[in-house]
Amino acid sequence: MSARQMKLGAFLMATGHHVAAWRHPQVPADAGLDFQHYRHLAQVAEAACFDTLFLADSVAAATGDSASQMARSDHFEPLTLLSALSVVTERIGLISTVTTSYNEPYHLARKFASLDHLSGGRAGWNLVTSDAAAEAGNFGRDEHxxxxxxYSRAREFHQVVTGLWDSWSADAFVRDKASGQYYDPAGRRELNHVGEHFKVKGPLNVARSPQGRPVVVQAGSSEAGRELAARTADVIFTAQPSLAAAQAFYADLKNRAATFGRSADELKIMPGVFVVVGETQALAQAKFEAFQDLVQPEVGVALLGRMLGNFDLSGYPLDGPLPELPLTDSGQRSRQQLLSKLAEREQLNLAQLGRRIAGGRGHFSLIGTPAQIADQLQLWFQNGAADGFNVLVPHLPGGLEDFARQVVPELQRRGLFRTHYTGTTLREHLGLPEIDER
Ligand SMILES: Cc1cc2nc3c(=O)[nH]c(=O)nc-3n(C[C@H](O)[C@H](O)[C@H](O)COP(=O)(O)O)c2cc1C
Structure with missing residues (x-):
């Protein structure tokens, strides 16, 4: 049996993950609506054998006084973008974030089944419950x-979506011209779901897709998020600040999966990692500082307030401590806890904390040479902290090109990452079991 290898996701974000990336001279500020930009990124990631592309999303523009200083809202709708990318790529997975809070399961099931057909089995859905409170205002509500x-809605949403994906047996559509029979009624399964949040009859108006069910990712790491992921997800995307925290999370999720009768291998754990690579440690650090120097303090603090769970921190002194905040009900509880602990541990004032998370938003950060970065990824991968990583880079396309050309070959030399694709579907890349049809 071949040795276990890590999974890699290229987490794309228009101009890059650094909040000030768009101001950098090497970054095209209008990248978010430039298809050629994304085509290039997808092809760089595919040439490097990444398992998947990964797109985050929210269904609201950035809000607050500093919104005009941030490049956050001006980008393609992700499923439309991935549909276009599906025809200029052949192997790489295509994962998009879509919210369960402001959507209907039928629409979502249909779109991902379509993407799975379009791409020959490479679609993945990152299930979220929305961490941007501003979304509520776009969907008939005053409050998020x-x-x-x-999470209650998300659980049932997931159940309906997977039920709809199972609407048809793989051989239902016989399309027999001679007999005039288009599909075999025995292969048609009506869902007839009636629950607390949804009433959905089914079946789906799309034949069973190549993967049977597109891959399901869950991003949310609170108690409720962990339960949902352990029960239902193929992959969990998470932010973990250190090896010890990641190990604890990994063990917890694998144990929880077992309580639902799932094997540890059926749930892949992929923490985010923010990477800045350079030929020497000093060069990598200088590259990072060039982005840090572009952070306007109020922009860093606005990002911080949003990541802490939709708080407006603009009234607090920049050189003062992080104020006591109530537990967020609208945002990410896991991230709120992570960032509060970070401020306390490193004794950071508000502006410093905003600057500290301007690149990686609290994800584990690695700034160094290809070998130093590979050392850390290897350490996490071989010590019960990760099955792979969702890679965040400060700027695009440069940061991804650097990772693909410098870090990936180092991982390959160590036997930790594939040198060519062996499968064709995302499920195969990730080593996930095939879906048993009922
Ligand atoms: C690593 C990570 C990435 C996330 N990405 C998104 C996203 O792109 N869009 C979104 O609406 N929510 C995103 N979320 C938040 C989810 O919507 C999540 O369901 C919700 O905020 C609750 O998070 P919690 O379980 O940590 O409290 C993300 C959460 C995590 C931990």
Whole structure:
């Protein structure tokens, strides 16, 4: 049996993950609506054998006084973008974030089944409950749905979506011209779901897709998020600040999966990692500082407030401590805890904390040479902290090109990452079991 190898996701974000990337001379500021930019990124990632592309999303423009200083809202709708990318790529997975809070399961099931057909089995859905409170205002509400309610809806949403993906047996569509029979009624399964949040008859108006079910990712790491992931997800995307924290998370999720009768291998754990690579440590650090120097303090603090769970921190002194905040009901509880602990541990004032997270938003950060970065990824991968990583880079396309050309070959030399694709579907790349049809 071949040795276990890590999974890699290229987490794309218009101009890059650094909040000030768009101001950097090497970054095209209008990248978010430039298809050639994304085509290039997808092809760089595919040439490097990444398992998947990964797109985050929210269904609201950035808000607050500093919104005009941030490049956050001006980008393609991700499923439309991935559909276009599916025809200029052949192997790489295509994962998009879509919210369960402001959507209907039928629409979502249909779109991902379509993407799975379009791409020959490379679609993945990152299930979220929305961490941007501003979304509520676009969907007939004054306030965002509360945390518990969002997860209750998400659980049932997932059940309906997977039920709809199972609407047809793989051989249902016989399309027999001679007999005139288009599909075999025995292969048609009506869902007839009636629950607390949804009433959905089915079946889906799309034949069973190549993967049977597109891959399901869950991003949310609170107690409720962990339960949902352990029960239902193929992959969990998470932010973990250190090896010890990541190990604890990994063990917890694998144990929880077992309580639902799932094997440890059925749930892949992929922490985010923010990477800045250079030929020497000093060069990598200088590259990072060039982005840090572009951070306007109020922009860093606005990002911080949003990541802490939709708080407006603009009234607090920049050189003062992080104020005491109530537990967020509208945002990410896991991130709120991570960032509060970071401020305390490193004794950072508000402006410093905003600057500290301007690149990686609290994800584990690595700034160094290809060998130093590979050392850390290897350490996490071989010591019960990760099955792979969702890679965040400060700027695009440069940061991804650097990772693909410098870090990937180092991982390959160590036997830790594939040198060519062996499968064709995302499920195969990730080593996930095939879906048993009922
Ligand atoms: C690593 C990570 C990435 C996330 N990405 C998104 C995203 O792109 N869009 C979004 O609406 N929510 C995103 N979320 C938040 C989810 O919507 C999540 O369901 C919700 O905020 C609750 O998070 P919690 O379980 O940590 O409290 C993300 C959460 C995590 C931990």
């Amino acid at each position: 749905i509360g945390h518990a309610e969002r």
